[in-house]
Amino acid sequence: MILPSERFRSIGWKAKINNESCNACKLCISKCPVNAISIIDGHIVIDEQTCLGCGFCAANCKQLAIKLSLQTPLKGKVQDYFIDGGLSVDI
Numbered sequence: 001m002i003l004p005s006e007r008f009r010s011i012g013w014k015a016k017i018n019n020e021s022c023n024a025c026k027l028c029i030s031k032c033p034v035n036a037i038s039i040i041d042g043h044i045v046i047d048e049q050t051c052l053g054c055g056f057c058a059a060n061c062k063q064l065a066i067k068l069s070l071q072t073p074l075k076g077k078v079q080d081y082f083i084d085g086g087l088s089v090d091i
């Protein structure tokens, strides 16, 4: 099985954690579809390489401790966001 993180390149958005607002409830960890979030020494850590920028974590954080930020540069064409150049992905 091919994981979404292996087939889909980020559209340029990445989740960023604000540890001052986070209460380490761990809800976001269970919501991430690609397991990009972990907790280390009581602090939430987001693996930027794995993060798809889907926003599920931020949408479920009651503390509003996660924001999505746009990473640049954006890719030139839609096909560039997919590893194989195709547009049909099962995610």
Ligand code: SF4
Pocket (backbone or CB within 6 Å): 017, 021, 022, 023, 024, 025, 026, 027, 028, 029, 044, 060, 061, 062, 063, 064, 065, 066
């Ligand atoms: S859901 Fe929000 S408050 Fe809970 S661990 Fe994740 S970032 Fe922290």
Ligand code: SF4
Pocket (backbone or CB within 6 Å): 014, 015, 031, 032, 033, 034, 035, 036, 037, 046, 050, 051, 052, 053, 054, 055, 056, 057, 058
């Ligand atoms: S934006 Fe999506 S992929 Fe990235 S850490 Fe949050 S839930 Fe995971």
